[in-house]
Amino acid sequence: GIQVEQSPPDLILQEGANSTLRCNFSDSVNNLQWFHQNPWGQLINLFYIPSGTKQNGRLSATTVATERYSLLYISSSQTTDSGVYFCAVARSGTYKYIFGTGTRLKVLA
Amino acid sequence: DSGVTQTPKHLITATGQRVTLRCSPRSGDLSVYWYQQSLDQGLQFLIQYYNGEERAKGNILERFSAQQFPDLHSELNLSSLELGDSALYFCASSSGVNMNTEAFFGQGTRLTVV
Numbered sequence: 289g290i291q292v293e294q295s296p297p298d299l300i301l302q303e304g305a306n307s308t309l310r311c312n313f314s315d316s317v318n319n320l321q322w323f324h325q326n327p328w329g330q331l332i333n334l335f336y337i338p339s340g341t342k343q344n345g346r347l348s349a350t351t352v353a354t355e356r357y358s359l360l361y362i363s364s365s366q367t368t369d370s371g372v373y374f375c376a377v378a379r380s381g382t383y384k385y386i387f388g389t390g391t392r393l394k395v396l397a
Numbered sequence: 398d399s400g401v402t403q404t405p406k407h408l409i410t411a412t413g414q415r416v417t418l419r420c421s422p423r424s425g426d427l428s429v430y431w432y433q434q435s436l437d438q439g440l441q442f443l444i445q446y447y448n449g450e451e452r453a454k455g456n457i458l459e460r461f462s463a464q465q466f467p468d469l470h471s472e473l474n475l476s477s478l479e480l481g482d483s484a485l486y487f488c489a490s491s492s493g494v495n496m497n498t499e500a501f502f503g504q505g506t507r508l509t510v511v
Binding site for chain 2: 336
């Protein structure tokens, strides 16, 4: 099956700093999403981004499907950005997401 | 708010017991997916229903079962509970029959088995 690796596994930032999270996947996919799991456990949709670039406020994401990776950029980080960031991928015609192991982010005030 | 509603938010029960988790998908979504998130296994796919029919099974134990009703809400039944079943259980919904559209996750049900 597809392997999904996320890096770095852990990240500590000062408020206001920028960061880049990476998701590598081992096979071609036609579906990719980024999620933020907040400290209360909720999984929040950030981006649906099988390919291309999207931006939403301080967050943006880029997926290069042909090279099998996706990047999530967080600018001017805030303490509320803390939590775990997951990418999830799916192959065409399949019925499930494969989740990466996540990047645990802590933003310090 | 994702539009996917899960109840209850928290559940504490004893080993050997049976519980039912409920999920209402986003309006218009026909697919419902169940995932389990435990500390040692990460997020694992359990089962998927599309318009009332089971479409795919993942790592779902025989003690677990699910169904999707005509109004499209879904229930996940967990029986003969063990300590290791303690986890966050998520429901997700999407419009398509498979993972070719965006999926939206509910807030999860945190199950603690004591």
